[in-house]
Amino acid sequence: MYYNHKPKFPDGFMWGASSAAWQVEGATLEGGRTQSVIDLNSQTKKPYTDNSIAADHYHRYKEDVNLMVECGFTSYRFSISWSRIIPNAERKLNPEGIAFYNNLINELIAHNITPIVTLYHYDMPCWVEEKYGGWLDRHIIDEFDYYCRVCFEQFGDRVKYWLSINEQNMQICYGDWLGVSKNCTDWFRQKWMINHIMNLCHAKAVIACHELVEDGKIGPVPGYVPIYPESCKPEDQIAAMNAEELTQKIWNDLYAYGEYSEFVKKYWKEHEIDPDIRPGDMELIAQAKIDFFALNCYRSNVAKEAKMGTQYQELGLNKSGRKGEFVYPNYPGEYALAPNPYVQTTDWDWEIDPVAMRYMLRYMNDHYHLPMMITENGYGAHESIAEDGHVHDPKRVDFLRDQIYQIGLAIEDGCDVIAYNLWSFTDLLSTGNGMAKRYGLVYVNTTDEEVLDLRRIPKDSFYWYSRLIKSNGQDWGKEM
Numbered sequence: 001m002y003y004n005h006k007p008k009f010p011d012g013f014m015w016g017a018s019s020a021a022w023q024v025e026g027a028t029l030e031g032g033r034t035q036s037v038i039d040l041n042s043q044t045k046k047p048y049t050d051n052s053i054a055a056d057h058y059h060r061y062k063e064d065v066n067l068m069v070e071c072g073f074t075s076y077r078f079s080i081s082w083s084r085i086i087p088n089a090e091r092k093l094n095p096e097g098i099a100f101y102n103n104l105i106n107e108l109i110a111h112n113i114t115p116i117v118t119l120y121h122y123d124m125p126c127w128v129e130e131k132y133g134g135w136l137d138r139h140i141i142d143e144f145d146y147y148c149r150v151c152f153e154q155f156g157d158r159v160k161y162w163l164s165i166n167e168q169n170m171q172i173c174y175g176d177w178l179g180v181s182k183n184c185t186d187w188f189r190q191k192w193m194i195n196h197i198m199n200l201c202h203a204k205a206v207i208a209c210h211e212l213v214e215d216g217k218i219g220p221v222p223g224y225v226p227i228y229p230e231s232c233k234p235e236d237q238i239a240a241m242n243a244e245e246l247t248q249k250i251w252n253d254l255y256a257y258g259e260y261s262e263f264v265k266k267y268w269k270e271h272e273i274d275p276d277i278r279p280g281d282m283e284l285i286a287q288a289k290i291d292f293f294a295l296n297c298y299r300s301n302v303a304k305e306a307k308m309g310t311q312y313q314e315l316g317l318n319k320s321g322r323k324g325e326f327v328y329p330n331y332p333g334e335y336a337l338a339p340n341p342y343v344q345t346t347d348w349d350w351e352i353d354p355v356a357m358r359y360m361l362r363y364m365n366d367h368y369h370l371p372m373m374i375t376e377n378g379y380g381a382h383e384s385i386a387e388d389g390h391v392h393d394p395k396r397v398d399f400l401r402d403q404i405y406q407i408g409l410a411i412e413d414g415c416d417v418i419a420y421n422l423w424s425f426t427d428l429l430s431t432g433n434g435m436a437k438r439y440g441l442v443y444v445n446t447t448d449e450e451v452l453d454l455r456r457i458p459k460d461s462f463y464w465y466s467r468l469i470k471s472n473g474q475d476w477g478k479e480m
């Protein structure tokens with residue numbers, strides 16, 4: 001990538017990183033917390049370690065915040081663990097859990113780091129599941145509303161940026177992977193009921209935030225994967241549009257416009273799907289006006305025509321970290337995905353495509369005209385400590401430099417981007433690959449096989465990012 005000028009980032013642009021409670025905290029049964037469904041899910045992903053210790057952030061949050069300060073962070077995006085706040089069905093609050101997040105928030109604010117807080121990042125408490133059998137029961141909407149209101153009441157005096165549900169679209173698209181499809185007998189149809197229930201949860205959170213948090217702002221967190229047509233064949237373009245609808249646009253249209261699109265209504269009709277929309281639901285959804293889009297973007301996709309009558313093939317994620325294991329899907333009559341010969345890939349076959357970042361920001365700006373913040377973007381890799389005691393991650397530096405540069409270009413294009421929070425600050429558990437797939441600016445000394453001393457070692461990318469953010473996006477670390 002060649003740079004011919006330095007784009008300017010706005011004053012007050014927030015620079016930081018992201019995490020999620022279940023992937024970073026550990027201490028899953030400490031401090032009054034009870035288990036969440038994703039804890040159990042993480043235990044089944046052998047040979048990878050589970051999340052009972054993770055990066056041990058629960059015990060080391062002060063050390064972690066000190067490192068954020070050293071790096072120059074002005075924001076930190078993290079999630080609250082529902083079962084740490086409300087550990088059981090009696091809805092009794094857990095003072096130790098509340099104290100943990102108060103301490104973390106206070107520590108951040110004391111160092112001028114703006115907290116950006118996700119309410120739900122895949123971690124439904126086991127008690128909710130036991131009581132209601134999972135996401136299919138509409139009682140969850142009230143439980144979630146209660147939990148969100150507790151968060152706003154406890155932390156809303158200091159936390160002004162809130163995020164509702166992390167990657168609802170990905171949870172619906174990859175139900176098995178993220179544990180949402182548990183207890184479903186007809187996932188193809190029931191996922192749309194669950195999706196509707198999640199939309200109602202999201203809407204309740206938006207409404208409660210505006211009611212309870214003075215100057216509070218809230219937005220959803222879609223996982224965004226730009227989709228390019230494989231060729232200029234018109235049918236490939238339509239396939240790309242289908243893929244876009246079925247993996248992200250259906251969700252974003254609802255968040256922004258408060259109603260289901262004609263595309264999804266037609267899709268339900270064609271497939272005889274009843275999402276169980278009840279009187280009053282759409283009024284509630286329409287009332288929930290979001291303040292911004294929080295966007296997670298790592299990679300891009302290529303779509304091509306999938307003719308009717310061709311063989312159905314489900315998408316297969318690369319779960320091993322051995323290149324070449326991703327299975328490209330074929331959904332007859334809708335779309336197929338294909339490799340992109342113009343980009344490199346990670347060991348998990350994720351496309352390394354910085355231009356996707358600019359594409360996403362332009363697309364979202366054109367369609368929704370709302371401020372945007374990046375809440376995830378990063379490079380997952382196998383890593384270890386070098387003989388000199390450091391962790392050298394030049395590919396991550398290249399990845400981040402190229403991605404952030406494209407954000408700068410998007411800002412020049414007119415996009416209102418207010419923050420960049422990469423994934424992740426310390427190494428933490430990947431959704432399915434434990435510690436084997438590391439994303440951090442800071443190495444955490446532990447492995448899937450053995451719990452080590454968990455000490456923190458800032459990687460080369462930490463120092464590179466620090467220079468960039470302390471100069472508000474001017475010191476790129478090499479000649480431009």
Ligand code: BG6
Nearest residue numbers: 020166167223380429430431432
């Ligand atoms: C995002 C999730 O989709 O991707 C994170 O919000 C996740 O929870 C991240 O960790 C990276 O994915 P993975 O599977 O590599 O951990």
